[in-house]
Amino acid sequence: MKNNEAARCLLCKKPKCALQGCPVHTPVPECMALYREDRLEEAGAMLFENNPLSAVSSQVCDWKQFCYGNCVLNVKNVPVRWYEIEQEISCEYLFRHRLEKKDNRLEGRRIAIVGAGPVGIAAAVWLYGHGATLTVFDANPRMGGVLRYGIPAFRLDKEYVDAYEKMLLDAGIEFRGSVEVGRDIPLTQLEREFDAVLLGTGAEKPATLHIPGEERALQALPYLKEPGKYELGRKAIVIGGGNVAMDACRTAVRSGVETWVYYRKTFANMPANPLEVEEAKADGVQFKVFQAPVEVREGGVVFRDCENIIDEESGKITTRILDGTDHFVECDTLITAISEKPDFAILDGCEVTWNRWNWPEVDEFQRLRGMDKVYVAGDFFLGPRTVVEAVASARVAVAAMLNSL
Numbered sequence: 001m002k003n004n005e006a007a008r009c010l011l012c013k014k015p016k017c018a019l020q021g022c023p024v025h026t027p028v029p030e031c032m033a034l035y036r037e038d039r040l041e042e043a044g045a046m047l048f049e050n051n052p053l054s055a056v057s058s059q060v061c062d063w064k065q066f067c068y069g070n071c072v073l074n075v076k077n078v079p080v081r082w083y084e085i086e087q088e089i090s091c092e093y094l095f096r097h098r099l100e101k102k103d104n105r106l107e108g109r110r111i112a113i114v115g116a117g118p119v120g121i122a123a124a125v126w127l128y129g130h131g132a133t134l135t136v137f138d139a140n141p142r143m144g145g146v147l148r149y150g151i152p153a154f155r156l157d158k159e160y161v162d163a164y165e166k167m168l169l170d171a172g173i174e175f176r177g178s179v180e181v182g183r184d185i186p187l188t189q190l191e192r193e194f195d196a197v198l199l200g201t202g203a204e205k206p207a208t209l210h211i212p213g214e215e216r217a218l219q220a221l222p223y224l225k226e227p228g229k230y231e232l233g234r235k236a237i238v239i240g241g242g243n244v245a246m247d248a249c250r251t252a253v254r255s256g257v258e259t260w261v262y263y264r265k266t267f268a269n270m271p272a273n274p275l276e277v278e279e280a281k282a283d284g285v286q287f288k289v290f291q292a293p294v295e296v297r298e299g300g301v302v303f304r305d306c307e308n309i310i311d312e313e314s315g316k317i318t319t320r321i322l323d324g325t326d327h328f329v330e331c332d333t334l335i336t337a338i339s340e341k342p343d344f345a346i347l348d349g350c351e352v353t354w355n356r357w358n359w360p361e362v363d364e365f366q367r368l369r370g371m372d373k374v375y376v377a378g379d380f381f382l383g384p385r386t387v388v389e390a391v392a393s394a395r396v397a398v399a400a401m402l403n404s405l
Contacts, residue, residue: 003088005081006035012072017082021070023392024051028067028082035085044093047086052125053118055090055163056147057388058083060156062243062273066388094163099128099171106132109405112194113137114181114346117145118390119200119378121164124173126398134173135194139180143168146202147387149225150244152251182346191373196401199368200394203340203379209239213296220248220337232257233332237301239263239293240337241270242384246277248337249285259285260331264292264306265319292321293334300330342380365400366393375400 011029018028027046034043047054063069063083071079109132113120116138124134140149144161169175181187190197206219220240223230224247234257238249241263253259261280263270266289270277281287295302305325308317344360351370353361361369366381368374377397378390 003035003085006032006085008073008078009080009082010072016070016072017067017080021066021068023066023386023389024057024395026050026054026067026086031089032082032085035089040089040092043089044097047090048093048097048125051388051391052122053164053387053391054086055094055160056118056156057386057391058086058090059160060151060386061388062275062386064274091160094160094167097167099125099167101131102129104131105402106130106405109133109195110135110193111401112190112197113200114187114190114197115145115200115202115378115380116140116143116175116177117147117200117202117378118387119198119380119394120145121168122391122394123198123200123377123398124168126395127401128168128171128173130402136168136173136175137179137181137185137190138175138177141177143175143177150202150221150247152224152227152247154250154254155247182343182348187346187350187371187374191371195373195405197374198394198397198401199346199374199376199380200378200390201342201346201380203342203384205341205343206336207339207341209293209336209338211293211295214336216296216298217334217336220244220335221340223248223335224251227251227255230333234258235331236260236333236335237262237329237331238335238337240339241265241272242337242339243272243276243386244340244384245337246272246280248335250276250280250283252333252335253280253284257333261285261287262291262293262301262303262329263287263289264321266290266308269308269317269319290319294321294326296334297328299332300328301334302326302328340379340384365404366397367400 009032015029018025031043031046067082068079073079111132111134113136116136120136143165148161236252236257237260238245239262249259249261290306291303292306293301294304305322306319309320310317353369355361366375375397377393381393
């Protein structure tokens with residue numbers, strides 16, 4: 001037992017960390033007990049079966065929101081750092097593991113997976129284990145999705161993404177990279193050719209600010225995909241308060257650029273992992289809160305002050321932009337990271353139904369209404385979420401496939 005944190009775990013019979021905190025309900029007490037006995041291979045197999053992306057999610061997870069934040073020892077402000085032990089177990093197991101088939105329940109069934117990110121990798125592992133013949137499609141030339149093309153290397157070493165790619169290819173899973181389903185191949189064609197299709201593409205279509213001059217801004221996702229391609233100048237401003245904004249600002253400051261984050265609310269309202277925010281500050285990123293952009297001009301941005309207002313009846317907090325507070329802030333580059341959503345152009349020509357929020361409707365099995373063989377998971381189903389939440393939704397979709405096929 002290398003990590004003394006394991007000795008502090010109470011091995012709760014009803015662990016809040018697993019049952020309430022973790023989206024995939026990682027069996028923390030069981031794995032912790034195995035770790036204490038140095039049965040690392042068994043612990044690794046248990047973690048991998050439950051969450052094939054454990055080696056990654058344990059590194060990039062929002063632990064404060066999930067396991068760490070729900071540890072019963074939080075009442076004494078000394079929660080167990082389970083994620084450290086999970087990293088140790090899972091990362092060592094990943095580089096030794098080869099995929100194996102557990103049964104032949106899906107033998108002879110051909111399944112297409114659209115998207116080779118967290119959803120696609122996890123689903124491929126589980127479906128391969130049940131004997132399915134798989135073809136994975138992705139618009140990028142290599143597997144990984146956001147793990148390879150979104151999360152910076154200082155947060156996730158790409159050797160882990162390479163290991164997953166090698167594992168799937170060594171198992172004989174077909175990968176068709178640089179293929180954009182919906183443009184190069186119609187989704188309806190995949191529905192005809194395969195017994196089932198899983199849509200697991202990420203939220204890669206940036207939201208817009210809807211302000212004058214926005215075309216001057218650089219969007220965060222293209223920047224994170226190829227940061228060396230862009231010259232940011234002396235000073236960069238990142239607009240947003242989510243994890244993508246934190247990745248963008250931490251990447252920018254590492255290139256030697258004076259980097260600021262402007263956010264319309266305050267730190268308590270930021271959706272980003274609080275640990276990421278603190279690490280961004282430690283990297284040298286500077287923050288300015290209660291600031292909303294109203295116009296992008298040559299050489300800078302016009303911001304307007306904001307304030308939070310609490311509704312006396314509901315207690316709900318809303319943010320109000322204050323008229324008459326416009327001020328110009330100079331910068332060489334503006335990077336926007338306000339939100340993302342999936343590119344629904346993949347559904348062009350498909351007979352699907354849409355809800356009032358212009359999102360495709362699904363049934364209780366996460367199948368698109370109107371396309372009985374097409375299942376959805378991850379950002380395509382949930383909107384932009386974390387890696388572990390994407391894996392959890394992939395598991396639901398895979399279970400539905402097993403039942404229907």
